Amino acid sequence: MNSFFKTFLASLLAFVVGAMLLGIFVVMVMAGVSALFSSPMVTVGPNTVLRIDLGERITDSPDVSPLGGVDLRTMSVHPTYSLLDALTAIENAAEDERITGIYLNVTGNADLELLSELRTAIAMFRESGKFVISYSDVYTQGSYYLSSVADKMYLHPEGSLLWQGMASNVLFYKGLMDKLGVRAEVVRHGDYKAAVEPFMYEQMSPESRRQTETLLNTIWGSVLAEISASRGIDSAVLQNYATDLAVRSPELAVEYGLVDSLLYKDQVDSLLVDLSGVEGDEPKCVTLGQYISSHTILPVKSDNEVAVVYVDGEIVDGPSMDGYVGGETVAAQLAEVRTDDKVKAVVLRVNSPGGSALASDVIWREVELLRAQKPVVVSMGSEAASGGYYVSCAADAILASPVTITGSIGVFGLMFDLSDALRNKLGITVDVVRTNPSSDLGMPFRSLSSTERDYLQAQVESVYQTFVEHVANGRNLSVQQVDGIAGGRVWSGLSAREIGLVDGFGGLKEAIVLAADRAGVVGDFSLREVLDAVDPLTALVRSLSSVRASVAENELGSAFREYARMQRLFEDHGVQAVMPYIFDIQ
Numbered sequence: 001m002n003s004f005f006k007t008f009l010a011s012l013l014a015f016v017v018g019a020m021l022l023g024i025f026v027v028m029v030m031a032g033v034s035a036l037f038s039s040p041m042v043t044v045g046p047n048t049v050l051r052i053d054l055g056e057r058i059t060d061s062p063d064v065s066p067l068g069g070v071d072l073r074t075m076s077v078h079p080t081y082s083l084l085d086a087l088t089a090i091e092n093a094a095e096d097e098r099i100t101g102i103y104l105n106v107t108g109n110a111d112l113e114l115l116s117e118l119r120t121a122i123a124m125f126r127e128s129g130k131f132v133i134s135y136s137d138v139y140t141q142g143s144y145y146l147s148s149v150a151d152k153m154y155l156h157p158e159g160s161l162l163w164q165g166m167a168s169n170v171l172f173y174k175g176l177m178d179k180l181g182v183r184a185e186v187v188r189h190g191d192y193k194a195a196v197e198p199f200m201y202e203q204m205s206p207e208s209r210r211q212t213e214t215l216l217n218t219i220w221g222s223v224l225a226e227i228s229a230s231r232g233i234d235s236a237v238l239q240n241y242a243t244d245l246a247v248r249s250p251e252l253a254v255e256y257g258l259v260d261s262l263l264y265k266d267q268v269d270s271l272l273v274d275l276s277g278v279e280g281d282e283p284k285c286v287t288l289g290q291y292i293s294s295h296t297i298l299p300v301k302s303d304n305e306v307a308v309v310y311v312d313g314e315i316v317d318g319p320s321m322d323g324y325v326g327g328e329t330v331a332a333q334l335a336e337v338r339t340d341d342k343v344k345a346v347v348l349r350v351n352s353p354g355g356s357a358l359a360s361d362v363i364w365r366e367v368e369l370l371r372a373q374k375p376v377v378v379s380m381g382s383e384a385a386s387g388g389y390y391v392s393c394a395a396d397a398i399l400a401s402p403v404t405i406t407g408s409i410g411v412f413g414l415m416f417d418l419s420d421a422l423r424n425k426l427g428i429t430v431d432v433v434r435t436n437p438s439s440d441l442g443m444p445f446r447s448l449s450s451t452e453r454d455y456l457q458a459q460v461e462s463v464y465q466t467f468v469e470h471v472a473n474g475r476n477l478s479v480q481q482v483d484g485i486a487g488g489r490v491w492s493g494l495s496a497r498e499i500g501l502v503d504g505f506g507g508l509k510e511a512i513v514l515a516a517d518r519a520g521v522v523g524d525f526s527l528r529e530v531l532d533a534v535d536p537l538t539a540l541v542r543s544l545s546s547v548r549a550s551v552a553e554n555e556l557g558s559a560f561r562e563y564a565r566m567q568r569l570f571e572d573h574g575v576q577a578v579m580p581y582i583f584d585i586q
Contacts, residue, residue: 042290042293042294044098044099044286044294045098045284046097047098047276047277047278048098048099048276048284048285049099049100049101049102049103049272049275049276049284049285049286050090050099050102050286050288050291051102051103051105051286051287052090052103052104052105052106052118052122052287052288053104053105053106053107053108054106054107054108054109054110054143055107055108056079056081056289057079057080057081058080058082058083058086059080059081059082059083059312060082060083060111060310060312060349060351060381061082061083061310061312061349061531062082062084062085062310062529062531079289081288081289081292082529083114083117083118083508084308084508084509085292086118086121086292087117087118087121087507087508089288089291090102090121090122090124091124091125091509093125094124094125094127094128094130095128099291100130100131100275100277101130101131101132101133101275101276102122102125102130102131102150103133103134103272103283103285104122104132104133104134104146104147104150105134105135105136106139106143106146107136107137107143108143109140109142109143110142111382112142112145112223112382112403113380113381113382113383113401113403114381114382115142115145115146116145116402116403117401117507117509118146119145119148120507121507121509122146122149122150123149126149126151131151131275132149132150132151133150133151133153133268133271133272133275134147134150134152134153134154135153135154135155135263135265136155136156136159137156137159138156138159138160138162139155139159139160139161139162139259140162141162141163141166141223144161144162144163144227144258145223145226145227148226148227148230148231149230152261153258153259154259154261154262154268155250155259155261156262156263156264156265157250157262158250159250159262160250161247161250161253161259162247163241163245163246163247163258164242164245165220165239165242165243166216166219166220166223168212168215170194170197170198170204170208171198172198172201172202173198173199174198174200174201174202175202177199180421181420181421181423181424182416182418182420182421183416183417183447184196184199184200184415184417185414185416185453186200186412186413186414187412187413187453187456187457187459187460188410188411188488189410189411189460189461189464189487189488190409190410190411190464190487190488191205191207191487191488192208192211192408192488192489192490193408193410193411193412193487193488194208194211194488195386195412195576196414199414207489211489211490214495215405215490215492218492219403219405221235222402222403222492224239232257233256233257233258241256241258250262269281269283272285300525300526300527301526302521302524302526303342304342304344304519304521304525304526305340305343305344305525305526305527306343306346306347306512306515306519306528307337307340307343307345307346307347307527307528307529307530308346308349308508308512308527308528308529308530309330309333309334309337309346309347309348310325310349310351310529310530310531311325311330311348311351311352311363311388311391312325312349312350312351312381313325313351313352314352314353314354314355315327315354315356315359315360315388315391316355316359317356317359318359320532325352325355325359326359327356327358327359327360327363328359328362329532330363330366330391331362331363331365333530333532334348334363334367335366335369336530337374337530338366338369338370338373338374343374344374344375344516344520344521344525345375345376345377345515345516345518345521345525346370346374346375346376346515347376347377347378347508347511347512347515348367348376348378348379348391348392348395349379349381349508349511350378350379350380350384350388350391350392351381351382351383352385352387352388352391353383353388354385354386354388354389354390354408355386355387355576356387356576357387357463357467359387360387360390360391361390361466363390364390364391364393364394364470367391367392367394371395371396375396375515375518375519376394376395376396376515377397377398377399377511377512377514377515377518378392378395378397378398378399378511379399379508379510379511380398380399380400380404380406380493380502381404382404382405383405384400384404384405384406385405385406385407385408385490386409386410387576388406389406389407389408389409390409390467390470393471393474393475394470394473395474396518397503397514397518398502398503399503399504399505399507399510399511400493400496400497400502400505400506401493401505401507402492402493402505403493403494404492404493404496404502405490405491405492405493406493406496406501406502407485407486407489407490407491407496407501408488408489408490409467409471409482409485409486409487410486410487411460411463411464411488412488413456413460413576414576415444415448417444417445417446417447417448418444419446422445430445430446432445437449437451438451438452464486467486468482468483468486471486477500485499485500485501493505512527
């Protein structure tokens with residue numbers, strides 16, 4: 001028997017070691033594939049045009065995976081570039097004598113706030129006196145917003161320009177749940193905390209509709225104002241074009257001043273040749289990714305560092321996972337920079353709809369400790385709401401974009417009772433033995449008792465009160481003032497500045513400069529991005545697990561984000577601080 005177990009253990013050990021070695025080998029092979037197919041190194045010569053295309057994926061935080069954007073499902077490589085790298089490249093291009101201008105050849109789309117930061121960087125590039133032109137077969141509203149900063153805009157003669165305004169669609173599951181016999185057990189604080197409403201109602205509550213209308217109109221108004229300033233078209237006229245669906249042909253897009261002319265791709269190439277002064281029939285272009293990879297401007301070296309820590313994704317308990325921000329991981333990163341004497345200031349880049357209230361508080365505590373020793377500036381991305389605002393409120397200063405979605409100061413708990421569905425639809429019944437009346441609290445096989453509902457409501461109220469107090473202390477407001485703008489209500493960055501939730505407008509670059517200035521090192525500092533290091537084996541496991549998600553995303557298309565959000569709500573336990581919206585400009 002002992003010999004059997006020894007043989008079994010030896011075989012098991014050999015299997016585990018072999019699997020690990022195989023995993024490492026596969027990672028090395030895939031990393032080699034990634035390096036082989038990533039943006040090739042190019043030599044940037046004189047009279048070169050920097051081509052920016054949203055088809056090159058730009059993410060809020062850097063991709064730290066050793067696989068470098070390898071898609072194991074399709075066995076293809078899709079390199080990603082961080083927003084900070086993209087902004088730095090555009091800034092460098094303005095001073096680079098080899099770069100004569102920017103060509104916005106836009107396809108695809110991106111989050112509105114990310115587009116806003118790129119747009120601001122391109123506007124600053126224009127101040128160098130170099131040209132910026134834009135061309136597309138099809139302008140979406142997002143790509144048009146970005147491209148409208150150009151000197152000239154061109155559209156394919158048979159192309160199109162989408163111009164219809166903005167909307168937010170919410171799927172409600174109450175009718176489906178009634179048919180299945182599933183009952184949602186909801187406890188929340190705040191009539192505006194609408195994340196749980198799809199399980200409670202069949203349409204928006206009056207409060208949810210009110211805040212959604214205000215949010216959309218404010219953000220759309222900001223977009224119209226920026227386009228109006230760039231294109232010289234009154235905002236009211238732009239609004240009427242959207243209302244009347246007036247842009248019905250490429251010719252009308254020119255007539256209304258939305259674009260300057262209709263050109264074919266070869267005509268745009270000839271224009272670029274003339275503008276850049278290059279000899280020959282073809283323009284010399286370098287993509288944004290190639291320029292990021294090959295430009296010769298070296299990073300500044302200094303003993304003074306400004307650290308950038310990322311909260312990019314939904315906030316969860318424990319360590320970070322693929323696509324999710326772990327409170328434990330971010331807290332450790334903040335503790336690291338707090339105790340590092342080289343780090344003089346910290347920028348916390350927050351792009352999160354929230355998540356676990358507990359994990360948010362873990363991060364908040366480290367921000368509070370850090371702020372006592374060094375300047376902390378929050379840079380808000382597309383969304384920094386609910387838990388995303390929770391982790392932000394302790395900072396010395398908060399910068400946002402007018403189109404950032406923030407606030408949502410409120411919490412909820414969500415459970416489900418499947419007993420009727422199991423019994424009536426499947427014939428399954430559940431019995432239980434327990435030592436106390438609520439020993440099985442949390443199991444989805446019965447409804448809550450009044451005592452249990454009171455217990456959960458007390459937890460929600462306690463977390464909400466703590467949330468409000470943190471905001472009041474961090475923003476120098478009274479608890480009553482915060483409660484008046486809280487209740488789960490979502491605000492645009494523009495409105496948030498008016499009510500004191502943010503200090504001003506600016507992107508990641510502006511936040512870095514502000515942090516350096518507050519530390520007294522604005523003329524002498526280098527940047528350090530604090531990233532979650534991922535070992536090769538973990539990266540392989542994550543990539544394999546992402547194949548299923550990739551397949552689902554391909555099948556569901558634009559509905560995938562809603563599916564993923566609902567799946568997460570079903571899985572989460574404990575008190576949550578999550579924003580209610582999925583928001584796109586189209």
